[in-house]
Amino acid sequence: MILLLLLLGNPNVGKSTVFNALTGLHQHTGNWPGKTVSNAMGTTNFMNKDFLLVDIPGTYSIMSNSQEEEIARDYICFGNPNCTVVVVDSTCLERNLNLVYQTLEITNNVVVCVNLLDEAKKKGIEIDLNKLSDELGVPVVGTIARKKKTLKNLMQAIFDVCSSSQNKKYTKIDYGDTIESAIDILEPAIKKLLVNKDFYNYRWICLKVLEGNKKIISSIENYLNVKLLGNEDLQNTLAKAKELLIKNDVNLSSFKDKIVSKIMFNSETVALKVTSYAKLDYNSRNYKIDKILTSKLTGIPIMLLFFALIFWITITGANYPSQILSDLFNFIEGKLVNLFEFFNSPAWLTSVLVYGMFRTLAWVVAVMLPPMAIFFPLFTILEDLGYLPRIAFNLDGFFRKACTSGKQALTMCMGVTKLDFFIISLFVLHYLTDLPGFLQTTNIYYFISCKYYF
Ligand SMILES: Nc1nc2c(ncn2[C@@H]2O[C@H](COP(=O)(O)OP(=O)(O)OP(=O)(O)O)[C@@H](O)[C@H]2O)c(=O)[nH]1
Ligand SMILES: [Mg+2]
Known part of the structure; x- marks a missing residue:
């Protein structure tokens, strides 16, 4: 029998990192909220038991305010999971505990995975995991999901919950x-x-x-x-x-307020009880940087400066490797033509294979590869520095006017490379149309590669 495990948690707490480490799959991970947009499934085995893991899109609550919340809630309530793992961010436990309490209200077959312990340590935050477990009444395991060996204890706790016969229990929160x-x-x-x-x-x-x-x-x-x-x-x-x-x-609205306030109160009280701060001003530097990066006055200009710098480095920096690649491919093309002539191949074959297929591919690689090799590492640096969520925050107002969310900005930034591809491909086509001998073949390859890419 395969056991069903749900991975639940706030956005950007490391659910997919845990999922990938346990299943060996490659769900998209990255340092901004909202990467996982549909449920991913994978299997793992622990102590001769098979587990089916479901990586659920990040959600702050399961009170049904958005589609993600509904998906998560329906899975917990009606998916009959053997265990729900709520992954929480140890650097902001209080906010994350809201979701833990909402889940515990539905089922006690829960393991709380306190992740990002390395980040907490850097900030001088210490969490008493045993005390947290006593307060919540369910197992609590500390992890650093990027280090796979820290997940062994998590699997052991999951295994124990799945093996226990104490099913059909839930936490009763007293609402007065x-x-x-x-x-x-x-x-x-x-x-x-x-x-x-x-x-x-x-x-x-x-x-x-x-x-x-x-x-x-x-x-x-x-x-x-x-x-x-x-x-x-x-x-x-x-x-x-x-x-x-x-x-x-x-009345109806004060009823909802009372429920939410009580859950928030519990989260706040428990977080205070179990968290200790070695550096009392651990957040003050972050707050100062945040203020500059996200304020109305400086946020957008700094963001535009960053973008301008990245695009400048990408565009000017790419010229040199592009030129080298282009020279290399021209050299290979000359050799290929000589080879085809040596074997007396018909002109149409040389045209199709060398002037058509090889030259188009060579152009695309020479022009596209260098900017990608520069742009993506730069983007990753911004991501690891935690600047991407700030960009999403800065642009949220504008994107909301178009009925979407600021998070869309990040995927659009990455999409720029597709636009690059399109424009560059147009240039390639334009250049090649001056050479009517193989125009048609090139066109066909161009459209095939374009269609494949999109
Ligand atoms: N330092 C550190 N980074 C971690 C840890 N766990 C995850 N990360 C990083 O945190 C970021 C977010 O991780 P994800 O696994 O994408 O988070 P998620 O919860 O799936 O996010 P959504 O799908 O957007 O809800 C990634 O950059 C991970 O590499 C950890 O324990 N320590
Ligand atoms: Mg994810």
């Missing part, structure tokens, strides 16, 4: 007398409806029904094949529960 009494009113009715279904966490469904979260309710109805809002009994009980809430001044 009023909400708890409303849950007590509603729970028997929910239980009656779902008693034969493969779902045991009636309390969580009560919360979602009281919250009136239509997306979650319709997910529950679809996956569990049950009618919640259409059920008359449930409607009557729900009305009673809501009446109690209103009597105690809890």
Whole structure:
């Protein structure tokens, strides 16, 4: 039997790095949020047990505010995972614990993977993992996902959770007398409806029904094949529960606020309890740099300067290797023509193979390879310095006007090389059209290579 593992966590905490290290696959990783956009699956084996891992797109919450949140929530609730691994960033534990609590409210088959411990160490942050485990009531493992050997303990903890018979448990967060009494009113009715279904966490469904979260309710109805809002009994009980809430001044929006505030309060309290800071001003330098890089006044000019510098280095720097490659290919082309002449090959064959195929490929390689070899390492340096998320932040306002997010800017930057390719290819075509002898062949190869590339 294969065991299902979910990898869940905030964006950019190292889920895909853990996934790749465990499965040997090559999911895209990089230092900005939002790289994983669809679920990736891979397998691993530990102590003779097979595990199917699902790398889920990063999400800050599973309260159904976006598509990623819905995917993650539906997987945890209805995918029947044997274990959910919540990967958290040790340098900002408090924010990450929100998602941990939301997950624990659904299931206790959870292992918390406190990742980026090396980054935390650099910043003088220390996390008491045992204390965190006591507070959360689930296993907590510290990792540096880039170092594969640190993941052994994680697999051991996952193995133990999967082997334990303590299934069907969840964490009960106390939301105060009023909400708890409303849950007590509603729970028997929910239980009656779902008693034969493969779902045991009636309390969580009560919360979602009281919250009136239509997306979650319709997910529950679809996956569990049950009618919640259409059920008359449930409607009557729900009305009673809501009446109690209103009597105690809890309306729909304050209900949601209370839930969110309580989860945030718990995260804050626990994070404070388990985190200690060796350098009290560990963040002050980062804050200062952030202020300069993302402020309205200086953020955009600095970003434009960076881009201008990168493109200048790429374009001028690429000229030299391009020239060398071009000379080399010209030399090889001359030799190839001599070779074809030596074998008395027909003119059309020389035209197709040398002037068509070889010359087009040589041009594309000579012109495209050097800028790529310069641009991508520069882009990687910016990524490792953590500047890319700041660019995304700076451009978010503009991109939102076009109904998308600032993160799109990063993929568009990388896409510039495709645009380069297109423009350069046009030049190649233009140049070659002056040589009518092999114009047609070249055209065909040009279009094939262009189509292949796009
Ligand atoms: N220093 C350090 N870097 C890490 C560690 N784990 C991951 N990284 C780096 O953190 C960055 C983000 O890692 P990803 O695996 O892409 O993060 P993710 O959670 O999959 O991100 P999304 O798919 O965008 O949600 C990459 O540059 C990784 O190389 C770690 O333990 N230490
Ligand atoms: Mg990822």
